[in-house]
Amino acid sequence: MPRNHFRSTILGSTTLAIGLILSSAAFAEDVTLTIESWRNDDLPIWQEKIIPAFEKANPGIKVVFSPTAPTEYNAALNTKLDAGTAGDLITCRPFDASLELFKKGHLTSVNDVAGMDTFNAVAKSAWSTDDGATTFCVPMASVIHGFIYNKDAFAKVGVDVPKTEEEFFAALEKIKKEGSYVPMAMGTADQWEAATMGYQNIGPNYWHGEDGRKALIAGKEKLTDADWVAPYQTLARWADYLGDGYKAQTYPDSQNMFALGRAAIYPAGSWDISVFNTQAEFKMGAFYPPVKKEGDTCYISDHADIAMGANAKSAHPEETKKFLAWLTSADFADIYANSLPGFFSLSNHEVKLQDPLAQEFVNWRGTCKTTIRSTYQILSRGTPNLENETWGASANVINGSETPEAAAKRLQDGLDSWYKPAP
Known part of the structure; x- marks a missing residue:
């Protein structure tokens, strides 16, 4: 075999190997997170607005919104969690149903999630232990x-x-x-x-x-x-x-x-x-x-209405935490509140609402105690x-x-x- 041909063969093989390694590395970085939720009426908003905004800010992480009918959610979610087949992110109903999930070890503490200081004690109360020491879901919205x-x-x-x-x-x-x-x-x-x-x-x-x-x-x-x-x-x-x-x-x-x-x-x-x-x-x-x-x-x-927590058995805990941190952001607060008039951000971010009637409701926070x-x-x-x-x-x-x-x-x-x- 001519030396140049041998050399080109070696170089070609090396290039191919490097390409495969880089391709595999890139593929390994693409993590898909699945969200469990009862809000099946929100599916288009998540697919068309919320998820694209997160993925743009967090390349390499893909998100799938996978809702269950509201009346079936609690039972279906518990079955999945017990079987180890639930999604990475769990949409949390307020108070006892979610507290029970935390006590069973299905949800993790979110105390160390970046941005949790944007929520006050009342906002977190629906997803915290009775003593208020541990919060296990990131508040999303109130009514x-x-x-x-x-x-x-x-x-x-x-x-x-x-x-x-x-x-x-x-x-x-x-x-x-x-x-x-x-x-x-x-x-x-x-x-x-x-x-x-x-x-x-x-x-x-x-x-x-x-x-x-x-x-x-x-x-x-x-x-x-x-x-x-x-x-x-x-x-x-x-x-x-x-x-x-x-x-x-x-x-x-x-x-x-x-x-x-x-x-x-x-x-x-x-x-x-x-x-x-x-x-x-x-x-x-x-x-x-x-x-x-x-x-x-x-x-x-x-009234605290909806939040999101991390499945303790998620195979992608770091990526899940990134998503939860993004839920504390002003960007998410703006998208969610304006996509769903009447569901108001629980964070302390100032959100300008496009719906005038919804804005009237939220203005009361500046006048009345909550x-x-x-x-x-x-x-x-x-x-x-x-x-x-x-x-x-x-x-x-x-x-x-x-x-x-x-x-x-x-x-x-x-x-x-x-x-x-x-x-």
Whole structure:
């Protein structure tokens, strides 16, 4: 064989080998992370906006969003985790379901994830141990409660946005007497609506948000105390303004009533914004729960809703941590909040929202103190379940089948039957 031919053969083989090595190295760097989630309605947003933004900032890491139907998520996720087949990233529901995953060793601590200092203690409370020492999921978004109103209806009837309860009930009465609109679109058939958009919406103004919520957990306050009974007394007054047939009215019925322009006010969760944006043909505004009297501090339920954690058995822990760190960034906060109006970043980044109604809701953070739903942390772990019992109590009080005092006593008796505050 000629020397030059031999040399070229050697060089060719060497070049090929080096190419294969480099190719293998490049291939080895391409890691694919899989996200488990119940938000199957968000799939296009993750595929078209969130994931491309992360992959652009983190070359070599690919992400796949793999949701399960919401009603099947908890069971399916637990099965996968037990079998060792779950994805690298776990979308976390608030409080006990995710806490249990952490206790079982399925989720890792995220205390050392870069950017966790952008979240305050309230934001992290839904995904932290009871003592607050360890956080196991990165907070993503919250939902805020308040009232959405039909601006055209307010203008026609001649009522202003109420700031106090007296003004609120005066507006309801004026709308009722004018007769063109049902004053408020809410029913009691589904029960949870009465509790979530009723009791938990207005209640923080009475029990003073986090102060009252924590005092209830500590056993320093009880549901039979005046500040906890009073919201039920106010709810009982709502019955006169909910329109005929409200006892048989479901949550979708309430949404339709407001979206069609038949009601002036809608006790809201901010997740309803997207629904009404596509259905309502009138201008909308929002106001936070009116305070008891002028000058009182206002409180809003800014309830932690969704977060993300790391599967302890992920084959790619470093890449998973990079993704979690990116979730703490201003870029993610902006994309998520603007892609899903009504789901608000829990970080301290300033996010300019493109949706004006969503911006109204989030502006309340600068005016009112924030809290989370009173029944969600610790107090609904036993039987009877306080959260579910609050649904029935709220509906009963509005329906007039149970007095506020009797409802509060029943709930406290149920809580006392299994819950003993930590000494």
